[in-house]
Amino acid sequence: MPSPGAGTIRLELPDRTTREVPVGTTAEEVLRHWQPASAGSWLAAQLNGEPIDLRRLLASGGRLAPLTFDDPAGRDIEQHSAAHLVAKAVTELIPEAKPTHGPPTEEGFFYDFQMRPLTAEELPALLDRMHESIRRKDRFEREEVSKEEARRLFAHNPHKLRYLAEAPEGAPVSLYRTGTFVDLCRGPHVPDAGWLEGIHLLGFSSIQPETPEPGATFQRVRGVAFPTKPALDAYLKRRAEAEARDHRVVGPRLELFSFTDELPGFPFWHPKGMVVVRELEAFVREHLAEAGYSEIRTPLLYPQATYETSGHWEHYRENMFLTTADERSFGVKPMNCPGSMMIFRSRSRSYRELPMRLAEFAPLHRLEASGTIHGLLRAREFVQDDAHLFVTEEQILPEVQTLFRWIDRAMRTFRLGWSAELSTRPTKFLGDPAVWDRAERILSEVLEQSGVPFKVSPGEGAFYGPKIDIHLRDSIGRSWQCGTIQLDFQMPLRFGLEYQGTDGGLHTPVVIHRVILGSWERFLGVFLEHCAGWFPPWLAPVQVRVLPVTERQMDRVGEVTAELRAAGVRADATDSADTLSKRIREAETAHVPYIAVLGDQELQHDTVALRVHGQKGQRALSRSDLIALVREKVRTRSYDP
């Protein structure tokens, strides 16, 4: 490739064509020349993969590409620009507010301020200010100043000074000016506020800053932005639909569970909900049987001494329900580990018994902070699909591989997307670093083999070992940790666990604490939102509802219902008091997947008219075919009825 002439730079565009332009040409000019028709959809550009402003004067060559709102990087630029607009409005209305930072988030953006609490009455004024800017199409202008000058400019704002201190010495820093508002910012930004037509504030709240300052209060304003109003409207519609799936509304309406003010955070499982829980348990127990687990039951209450051994007394006491009896202090167990350890320890063990896999589905109690309780997703009492695997170091790999196969199968059954997070050795850790390294390598290898996206959180592991967390999302996109696979080198030592190895010596096992679905509560909360209350047939509390057209068919309704039940199908029936349409509607709103109607025609041919959720119309089926159909869907755990 010939080198460009003096004072010119060479740019390669996405279609591999190149342009030679004078230094100081803007990115936009080059791109517009290349593809004039699409210019309106660009909110920024990328030079060698680095996002830059469209109006940026190009000083060096490289690969140049436009960014649209549909590019993840473009979306982030839109959000971050919207954050500036919020900061502009807030500081104009409340001059003493000190902006800190305003990054894009997965959903939208936020901007944090050191300021007194906002009130709901102030929001309309904020929005007005923002929309004025949008109408005027206020430009986002980049400036570069020396660090010293920036320090003078932001002398009143300790947060900006802190960010400045982190910037490299000697190099200029960039500012972005939008109308009267100037922010210390790397950029880039959309060209002007007209790009933020679809801005929407999601709310505001106080936050705890990363660097707490006595007496200072901080507010976070959250929002989301789209380039156009119709795009925002589409988002708001989607969001409203997602909110309608809220398990805290759907669950009680389907008579699955309820809560009471007298005991916040404690789910009451109603008959229909209990059916679902039992089916989930059965699903998990199938895996336990295949994978060689044994089930145990251990006490719910342990004395202080046990928790001192396990480390809970030191590290977890403030989250425990404590009680006193016979002048001794007890705690209700927040986790199952101590009981499992004590069963392992109950007699001497041989390497031949490993891996020893002990599962326990016991109610756990955790005194979660009152502000964090959230329906089934964050309860104070819940049951995990918990197990502890006592293994040798060599057995870690195959065991974790088996767990991942099971996670994959489980999540496919529920059609749930999931992500994983690997947390590695923290600065404060116990045990041998070499063992940690090996264990972390095993976990990341298995994750890579699984093909599931995962992120690594360096130093976020527990003090006793590295872990993998499995995350699921609720209907409005909030992420919840459900499964977790934790390697533990520590608790076996604290409990003095030993087994006799092939060498005749005594060794300490490694313990894998693992839950897969998480807890029945959290998992069902997420899944209820995922399926919008339409459980697959195998989980549906009522699988078939039998309806007579008139009371002439009542006897046959009784027969068919009894037959279904005898075949292990969960069936119920209505009488003929309401109109057929009304009873169909009730069955639909109760989310019954199969509705079997019996009229004179069906009586004559000994069939049922079956209406299947998600399918149009109905079809005639013999009684035995109906039973076979439902049983097959249940046996295969089909997602669709």
Add this chain to the structure above:
RNA sequence: GCCGCGGUGGCUCAGUCGGUAGAGCGUCUCCUUGGUAAGGAGAAGGUCGAGGGUUCGAUUCCCUCCCGCGGCUCCA
């Protein structure tokens, strides 16, 4: 736990500028025997989250508490 907002029949909500409350759905009863998402009529059901204060009088105003919602922190 922190900040903000909220709490009216089972549910969704209206209302009372301080004079103790209404609707729809649901429930119950009766009529209707209807062929795939709401047939008709009538009735029952609320000390307006709890306690305290101000007032002749508080569901309404003030305070405290409880609970809920959205964030923050934290977590299955």
